[in-house]
Amino acid sequence: MIFDIIKNRRSIFPAQYNDKPISKETVQKILEAANWAPTHKKTEPWRFKVFMNGKQAELGRFLSEKYQEVDPKPKQVKIKKLQENPARSAAVIAICMQRDPNESIPEWEEVAATAMAVQNMWLCSAALGIGCYWSSPGLIKYMDEFLEFKEGEKCLGFFYMGHYDEEPPLVKRRPIGEKVEWLD
Known part of the structure; x- marks a missing residue:
């Protein structure tokens, strides 16, 4: 049931992934779910660039080299x-947003629509037993040099x-009653 999928969705990080591949058809199915996200004025701002079949390693090299170029004191662990996180992943999808050229709605609404598309992807991935994680490093501002x-x-x-082997730990949330004010 959808409520169980929502409740059990977790961030599964690249360090937890195994070597099992994800088919292009499965990624396509997950992206199709993203395409059904809500969108004000039907701008459909989400755009995706999929790295598979070794292209993930190229992304990792770019991110690693760019970090060393822009950080005056780069840390070896970072x-x-x-470099390794993209290569460990069966697929990496660059999450992009296309701003409505007419600016018919505020930009935050297009960011929110894109985030809802990603939530659809996350829920579908969870339902299929695929681990995923949305990362937004500061280096994304340089992606126009790579894409x-x-x-x-x-x-x-x-x-x-x-794909992953170990079940992620359960997450606790504070009760919803602490976050809602009823105005009956």
């Missing part, structure tokens, strides 16, 4: 993580995907 973007398009982060 250099390694930036071709259309006018008004920008990267909002990366959606790492992979």
